[in-house]
Amino acid sequence: MKLRAAATLILVGGGGMAIVAATGVWALSGGLYGCTRADEELAPTLASLSILDAHPGQTQPEDERYSGCDEDDGFAYAGQYYRLTTSRANVLAFYRKAAAEDGWRLKGANPSPSPAPDSLAIDTSALCFEKPAAGTTAHLAVWFPSDLGDSPDDYGLEVTASHDGTAWC
Template identity: 45%
Template sequence: MLQAHPDGTVLTDNYSGCDTDDGFPYAGRQYRPGLDRQAIHTFYATAAAKDGWQFHSENHPPAPGTLVVTGPGVCYTKQVDGTTAYLKVWYPSDLNPLDPAEPQASTELQAPVDLYGVEVTAAHDGEAGC
């Protein structure tokens, strides 16, 4: 699923590792799309279903000026060798929206709004998730 992406997208980042707190592995990619979010979600819903992934949940973008506790996006799950794997399609810029009450906030710290990510995590003890 990390290789799947809509036509016209450009790979901007490729990463993998192990979560230092909970010890679960992760791998992901970020893309610059030429599509809106609905088209991205439709693409991955179709690709995920073809690969045996099941829809799990959807987190909506945070309201401006609110505390962000989890990233928005869509989550799918799949059993792989007795372990639940999680596939997340998400938008990095939603994790750090500009607070309109703080105009002095540095825009350099904000993720580009035109990127989306695809990430897979899994853990035998259930600590991984979307």
């Protein structure tokens, strides 16, 4: 009887340890933190959206288009920077029209979203749109680095999305 109890204890203890180890591997590989495989695969789809190619005639693309998956917040992203060679108002008017024509719905507008002194920047998008994309909701932000005290000669477009709904402008 003692042999049977010892064998049961070893089997149950070993199975419990295997479950704990498997749970740890799952959590460390993105189960609780980071990007899911679906969101990692979503980034190239976002990078191919035509809205990222749209820009006023006076502006010029800068650098290469970027994309990836934000490991901290667990969402896919893609974006493009442009050289600001027209007024901010013209840029905002252009994207209101171009985004609507491409099926994006305006979710929010704050033409001058600079954070208050000594506060954290919560939302720096001057315009925020959303539309369905690849089985989830994509968010398009038009933003100006100068609102954060950086590069007054640029503006950016960024699209974010996540299959678990954690993306935003």
